[in-house]
Amino acid sequence: MNNYLSSKKQLSNQQRLLLKIKQATAKLHEIETAATEPIAIIGIGCRFPGGVDSSETYWKFLQEAKDVRTEIPKDRWDINLYYDPNPNVTGKIYVRQGYFLQQPIDQFDPAFFGISGTEAAKIDASQRLLLEVTWEALENAGISPKSLKNTDTGVYIGQMNNDYAIIGANSLPDKLPDFYLGIGTTPSMSAGRIAYILGLQGPTLFLDTSCSSSLVTLHLACQSLRSRESNLALVGGVNLMLSPDATHALCQGRALSPDSRCKAFDASADGFARGEGCGIVVLKRLRDALADSDRILALVKGSAINHDGPSSGLTVPNQQAQKKVIRQALKNAKVDPLQIDYVECHGTGTSLGDPLEVRAIEEVYCQQRTKEQLLLLGAVKSNIGHLEGAAGIAGLIKVVLALQHQEIPANLHFNEPNPRIDWEQIPIKVPTTAIPWTKGDKPRLAGISGFGMSGTNAHVILEEAPTEGNRTHPRPSQEESEEGNSRGTGGEQVTVNSEDDLERPVHLLTLSAKTETALAQLVTNYQNYFPTHPELGVADICYTANTGRSHFNHRLAVVASNQQDLAEKLRDYQQTEEVTGVFSGKLSYNNTVPKVAFLFLDKDSKYINRGRQLYETQPTFRQALDKCDQILHPYLENSLLDVMYGEQETGHGEVLSLLDQSTYSQPVLFAIEYALAQLWQSWGIKPDVLLGSNVGEYVAACLAGVFSLEDGLKLIATRGKLMQQFPSNLVPGITSEFESVAKEITYSQPQIPLISNVTGERVEKGFKAEYWVNHLREPLPLVQTMETLEQEGYELFLEIGLFSRLVTKPLKLELEQTEACLSSLSPPQAEWQSMLASLAQLYIKGVNIDWSGFDKDYLRSKVVLPTYPFHRQRYWLETSEVKQSKDIPETNSSPIFDLINQGDAEGLTQELNLAENFTEAEQEILPKLLNTLIKRHRNHLKYPGLNSGFLQQLRETPDRERSGLMLNYLQNLVGNLLGLDKSQKPDSQLGFADLGLDYAMMLELGETLETSFGCLVSVTTLLEHFNIQKMSDYLIIQILGKESENKNEILDLTNQNQTINLNSEIEKIETLGEEAIATAIQEEKIATAIQDELKEITLLLDNEEG
Structure with a gap:
């Protein structure tokens, strides 16, 4: 920069002017290009x-x-x-x-x-x-x-x-x-x-x-x-x-x-x-x-x-x-x-x-x-x-x-x-x-x-369209670009295809819909589509469906190797419930993203060729292993990759012998688990907590940011050599020598929650050399650390290690049945099959997946696929429907009844005052009673028969059956608001907003419930109890839990001679429910109501934005 400024000062005025003209011309060209860009x-x-x-x-x-x-x-x-x-x-x-x-x-x-x-x-x-x-x-x-x-x-x-x-x-x-x-x-x-x-x-x-x-x-x-x-x-x-x-x-x-x-x-x-x-x-x-x-x-x-x-x-x-x-x-x-x-x-x-x-x-x-x-x-x-x-x-x-x-x-x-x-x-x-x-x-x-x-x-x-483009290209890392595609291992040359030829052997297709019916139709549409589009490759089909569609609650995931395999599995899925490689499920409508625990659970074993399929076909995994191999060169006599994948050159027995030595087995374990974790994270699967045992806790600590990859490998290489020399962890020599190396490491606080294999608790601080010495000497049984995860409410356990479901015994859950524990590599299943089966189940359970990241290492093209199968029904303005809405049941008219129909509470008050002399106390509550009467009357007209005897029926119904009774009542009420046919029932688990209720409808629903049952139901209440099921539970508690209190308050009023005696023309007032009367008496003041209304509007806006 300084050289540039120095040379610029040496320019003549004419040269400076020429430079400015060139710069201005370039800027003008840039603007013109942008203005005419295709x-x-x-x-x-x-x-x-x-x-x-x-x-x-x-x-x-x-x-x-x-x-x-x-x-x-x-x-x-x-x-x-x-x-x-x-x-x-x-x-x-x-x-x-x-x-x-x-x-x-x-x-x-x-x-x-x-x-x-x-x-x-x-x-x-x-x-x-x-x-x-x-x-x-x-x-x-x-x-x-x-x-x-x-x-x-x-x-x-x-x-x-x-x-x-x-x-x-x-x-x-x-x-x-x-x-x-x-x-x-x-x-x-x-x-x-x-x-x-x-x-x-x-x-x-x-x-x-x-x-x-x-x-x-x-x-x-x-x-x-x-x-x-x-x-x-x-x-x-x-x-x-x-x-x-x-x-x-x-x-x-x-x-x-x-x-x-x-x-x-x-x-x-x-x-x-x-x-x-x-x-x-x-x-x-x-x-x-x-x-x-x-x-x-x-x-x-x-x-x-x-x-x-x-x-x-x-x-x-x-x-x-x-x-x-x-x-x-x-x-x-x-x-x-x-x-x-x-x-x-x-x-x-x-x-x-x-x-x-x-x-x-x-x-x-x-x-x-x-x-x-x-x-x-x-x-x-x-x-x-x-x-x-x-x-x-x-x-x-x-x-x-x-x-x-x-x-x-x-x-x-x-x-x-x-x-x-x-x-x-x-x-x-x-x-x-x-x-x-x-x-x-x-x-x-x-x-x-x-x-x-x-x-x-x-x-x-x-x-x-231009001939270039239309195809995603894999993005190699800098190391990948520098190293090329050949991986030297001192032994066998591991086969690594060029980036353009790189491909995984199996693929994952995800389909989803808002309803079970729509998902079934979507599956049928795909089945019908494939025979007429045989030119479409399964990789591009899966890529387009995964990245180019919104993902809904009814979900299906299929692991397949080609289009024919995909079509056959979709057909089999329609004919039977269980198909190998096919996973399906439904997320709850209030589903929150489940918390995922990464588990690094290892045991010494033989790891010949473990991860080799991934190494040869997955650049992200390969780059992580290559990096580990480079870092470990100063610490190991043999290349990590030689030991892992070089058996044809060095001899099968020799490789087994090396893997029997902790000098190699522990770095191999670390590298495999680290590379798997990098791969999962590149697919958008981020851990909410990390837990490791033995070597696995070093990997967990590395991922949590406790120390760098270089320091982690240094520690594990030292640990492996010492444990090879001193098989017993309790030998003083091993701990003192390990401690001296551990003190050379720089430690930080974990950036991801980490469960200690030493204390069995979440570790907030204290990762120092002493911790790793204690870890070497006194690791806790796995069951104690797993209990901590269970108590903290983690829902999914993803094993990053080499064995399937090692965690099921320590957990006091039947995880095999709940499928809460998923594996990465699960022999004898092929590696990609195992990885994609677990990825499919994570998707079915609602974990967010970065589908672009999933395919970023491969050549992909977007292709045309079936679009969403809308489930249509007739919605049209009908003259006959309008006529029905005008057919108000005939009643015997009177001046009082006309005022009720008109909603004129003030007029009603005047009429009643002419007919009866009310006490001051009676005058005070009369307007509230009349307003409640009007709401109640309109509610009966709008939903005829909906409330008839319902409260009495609810009281007399056994506790175990009340929920179903209230649920049915609310479904009918919401169905009326939504304009559904009587044969249709709104989903009790689907949120009110998702059902289609807007703010005006929620206000109406709240007013209807309030006048029906006498308990306050604001829009805020509906947003807090956001679906029919939750609202049903809330209403049962509110109605039956407050009845005694409401009756006592009305009895108090009666004892004070504040009984309202209305003439025969307004006999309907006497039939008003006790709950509604009590609510009218207890109505909040205007200031509180305004605050509630503001709160409701804010919550609604937040709900819509979310």
């Missing part, structure tokens, strides 16, 4: 007409060149009530057909997204569809949706229709506003709900530029990524046709084709056909996608947007504006027009729009183009109709797939070229059959246009 498309989710539910089925559909128009489904509207072929008939629709999704749009899986059934029915079906397709797009990209929580991920959604709001407005009783319907049909919620469900914190916006909406969102998302405002973007559009209103309006404007076909560029073009669908793409900056080894599908090189400005009319396209936006997109992409091979046109099939669009394309793309370099045009609207707000994303995904599959699909309904286009004079062709689009020396590029009826135009330039 954006990678790394994932796709889509639902389009024709049964399209993935990018794979979309491409198959395009290859088959289908037109999938159908008659308007009756569940949308009855076309017979609206149809008339005469376009001049007022109030009628002259089309009978359109392009509709095959998937039932009234069905949804609200529980998966943590939404209640009550709210789900009031959420726009477009928003629900977006949630599913976004999830599928992320899984297609190999990104776990849960991993995006609190990240700068942006959401950009385009949509122009909001038909569900029309349905909702027509369904409301007396046209009264509804909170859930209000937010459920607010357009901005289309993007906001996605960000909320996934916990995203990047820019989130909804926009409507009519038909160009989804391409405009793509343009804005790319700008956000290039400016570093976001690091990932979810982009797309949606359109559903649920009401005849929009179709009616378009018919009035004669915009629709009478035969419901988009005949783009054809002489018979007479309007467009409406279509519906949803598309989402996942975007990331190219350099980040390459660094993350994402599956890059295509690149967004550049894009542009503008407006028509002055034209013949608001909805009339402007050719000059179209030319301008295309030129700007090419400029932004730094692409020459002649580099473009294909343009996916807006292509609506209108007699005016098509010629204008082709002329604009010709003037920009074909000025220097010859007939030998034809520009190809197409429009997916000829296949699936005009998807309006989602039209642009449907066209873009088509081009991405065409680039991937090196083929341009056929354009339909192009029989006679539009005579208003001079086809003979322009180098443009519309393919009516599929045309090969093979890779060449230069990247293939295409343009996509979207022109909005509002006048907003968009054009995007796509380029094929």
Whole structure:
């Protein structure tokens, strides 16, 4: 640095100026590069007409060149009530057909997204569809949706229709506003709900530029990524046709084709056909996608947007504006027009729009183009109709797939070229059959246009994916790079493959779901998927499933060697409960990550070739052993690796003889256990406590940070030599010599809890030379140290040593049955089989695993796999349901009863004061009693029959049966709140928030329970007792435990002549439960209530963030 400053001072003024110019130029180039950096498309989710539910089925559909128009489904509207072929008939629709999704749009899986059934029915079906397709797009990209929580991920959604709001407005009783319907049909919620469900914190916006909406969102998302405002973007559009209103309006404007076909560029073009669908793409900056080894599908090189400005009319396209936006997109992409091979046109099939669009394309793309370099045009609207707000994303995904599959699909309904286009004079062709689009020396590029009826135009330039990337590369350490792949051992040369060829012999696949049914369906989907994708390697399948999926409570893990083995085990699992190499289980909904104890339990034995399979195929394990070997060179006559793996050169008997000597056996034990611990930790398995016996405690202390690896090996090498010379630990010579070496070591406090093999207790301090001398002399029996672990509540025991389940006898638990103790190496089982079997069980038990770390040493590619199988049911606004909600049971009306129905406590008080002279004491409690009466009355109306005689039944029920009775009561109550069918019972173990109860619902639940049972149930209470089971236990204690106290208080009031005598018109007050009366009397003051409310809101926010 000083030399640089010195040389800089010696520069002339001109040289300094030149240097500054160079630096400024470099900085400017860096800024320009960032501003124009290509954006990678790394994932796709889509639902389009024709049964399209993935990018794979979309491409198959395009290859088959289908037109999938159908008659308007009756569940949308009855076309017979609206149809008339005469376009001049007022109030009628002259089309009978359109392009509709095959998937039932009234069905949804609200529980998966943590939404209640009550709210789900009031959420726009477009928003629900977006949630599913976004999830599928992320899984297609190999990104776990849960991993995006609190990240700068942006959401950009385009949509122009909001038909569900029309349905909702027509369904409301007396046209009264509804909170859930209000937010459920607010357009901005289309993007906001996605960000909320996934916990995203990047820019989130909804926009409507009519038909160009989804391409405009793509343009804005790319700008956000290039400016570093976001690091990932979810982009797309949606359109559903649920009401005849929009179709009616378009018919009035004669915009629709009478035969419901988009005949783009054809002489018979007479309007467009409406279509519906949803598309989402996942975007990331190219350099980040390459660094993350994402599956890059295509690149967004550049894009542009503008407006028509002055034209013949608001909805009339402007050719000059179209030319301008295309030129700007090419400029932004730094692409020459002649580099473009294909343009996916807006292509609506209108007699005016098509010629204008082709002329604009010709003037920009074909000025220097010859007939030998034809520009190809197409429009997916000829296949699936005009998807309006989602039209642009449907066209873009088509081009991405065409680039991937090196083929341009056929354009339909192009029989006679539009005579208003001079086809003979322009180098443009519309393919009516599929045309090969093979890779060449230069990247293939295409343009996509979207022109909005509002006048907003968009054009995007796509380029094929780069050939590099798309595959993770192992990351060798510095030592690995320096040493190369050959390991000298003085004896045999241990076989170590190059990093690119390195592979483990078996693999681990994990599958999970939120329900048992969904997991079974996911297993079936994988089974069906494998036969049609034999090219997929088991390593890439497992890598993608493990790293690219969120992990839920119902879990399955399979150890398999190849795809066939995997498929067979999945099949066997479905047919029988127990299959070798298959592990399954369910985590409790309140599951906390189990505490894991690392156990280093060793006994002297023969360790020939132990760990050899791992050494030859696992770089992390190998690097740890190599490091131990290097450190031990000054202390051992023979190389550690020679002793462990060199039997073919030195002779089997000689190796056995060396391993019989503690001089070698103890360092071997240390090295193996240390390397295994490093391997487990590289997979994300971190110990909550360490326990070792004999040599194992040295390894445990090393991992805890008590001393360095170098010092640990120095100690163990000294210990081994001395114990070889003096077999008895009690010989004075051994302890004094060992103590002198131990005093040379630097000791620190353990950074991980450590159970002493000397005291049997947790060690906080005191690791000095004397400790290790005592350890050599007087180690405790293992049973005492294990009892300490048991008392401290450790749940999982992972043996890092060489023997399986040595710990089961000392523990006073049947660990074999509980499977709480897992092994690392468990002969005669192959090493990888043993390791992965234990890893599978750790996963099943809820231990967090770093799946990227698990595969970091190997070449891996993300591949396309089945996405989550949503368990859908019908959730839709029904007029009949609304009618039922208005059917309040008839009662004999009276002024008092009317006031109760209206909830007018003040009016009731006035009426009662006119009818009766109350004492001052009676006047004081009257408002509280009346408010309780009103709550109780409303509760009975809302949940008729739910509380009838329940308290009496609860009192009379034997203790052992009360829990089930209360549980059933609460399940019915919560089920009503969630809008579940009577046959459905909410899971009593699932948290209230996970069931879909939001803050408003929790308030309602608390008020209902409070007025039913007379005990305070706030939102705080519900969060503390967070599921139905815990709330049931709480209520039983509260209700039955306080009855005596409540009765005594009421008796006290009676003795003081404070009895309330109401007239016959309010006889219902006399039937009010004693518990409710007591609660009203004991109600907290306002200040306390406000504090509780603030506490509830804080807890709820914390709960949602967690």
